[in-house]
Amino acid sequence: MMFWLICGATALIVTGVLVLPLLRRDGATTGREADLSVYRDQLATLDAEVARGAVAQEEADATRIELSRRLIVAGAQIERRGAMVPVTLNRWAIGATMLTVLLLGTGAYVLLGSPGQPDAPLAQRIVAAEAMREATQRPPQSFVEALHAAQSPAPELSERDADLIAQLAAVVAARPTDLEGRRLLARSYMQLGKYLEGKTIQAEVVALAGETASADDLAALAEFMIVAAGGYVSPEAEAVLERALSVAPDDPWARYYLGRARAQTGDIDAARSILAELAGDDATPAYLRDAARNDLTMFTGPDAQDIDAAAQLDAEAQREMVEGMVGGLAQRLNTEGGTPAEWARLIRSYDVLGQDADADAAHAKARAIFAQDPAALTVLGDRE
Known part of the structure; x- marks a missing residue:
């Protein structure tokens, strides 16, 4: 019931805002009426001014003619303005506006809204809002994947396993369905x-x-x-x-x-x-x-502390956090060197971040470093 009362009050307010200009008197007409009043007052005092000698008779006659002319012009203008917007037309416009607002508003709600939907209890709405808040604070899949990839060594595959998985991937790629x-x-x-x-x-x-x-x-x-x-x-x-x-x-x-x-x-x-x-x-x-x-x-x-900290960051800050970790790993490997597994981890981290050029460069450098170590080259693998 409260919902419909609020809707009705809103519709009345909107209708009032639209109808108000139709109820106001025209500004130009009001100004002309003020002029008429001034002209009449001047005519009424003109004879008194002549009687006490403040205005000569000839000047008073000329002034009376001019004031009379202005009265006629102002009166004619008022009549024309009144004829342009008849009272009856204003009333029709007011009625049409009210019907349009009420009928269109009600029809739109019936078509697009949920008239039969019961009121949501306050406790239920609080729970839903809390769930939405928690969902927005939890880090997304892509972020935690990148975080985990940056912290985890790449798997070490035997030459046989690497060949078999590559063959299976090629077969599957050739069969889209x-x-x-x-x-x-x-x-x-x-x-x-x-x-x-x-x-x-x-x-x-x-x-x-x-x-x-x-x-x-x-x-x-x-x-x-x-x-x-x-x-x-x-x-x-x-x-x-x-x-x-x-x-x-x-x-x-x-x-x-x-x-x-x-x-x-x-x-x-x-x-x-x-x-x-x-x-x-x-x-x-x-x-x-x-x-x-x-x-x-x-x-x-996994890494509960990192995930809790990440929940307080926005998406850009989360990405900067991962990029900082990956950058630290890259700097250490480039200055101090590292194992094939660590290089593979760096390459995989770049892939997760979508930094293909950096991944390719790191892969090429690692393969050059371990060019004489077949086992290391197997860990590094090939890039497609």
């Missing part, structure tokens, strides 16, 4: 520790499947995103988990990682509830039950 091939490639990347690559390929699986993406594919994507971020459940990963649970509410992996997400956002009670259900459910895979039981005693997350 091969879902099964991409699933295999994503899992292979994850097993070899190439988490960013595995996450990217699994995202292609979900994108190709579209609305028909299975809960397994969605849960796998969320898991790979979390692993690529060092265990952090980003808002983007949480959205994928929610989608997986909308398809299969009992999916154990999606429930497990959702519990981890609740723990990381400080909702420990919700996290304990989810993980306790998994730990006590015989249908939960044994290794997942053990993980849930372990998390019930200690909720862990």
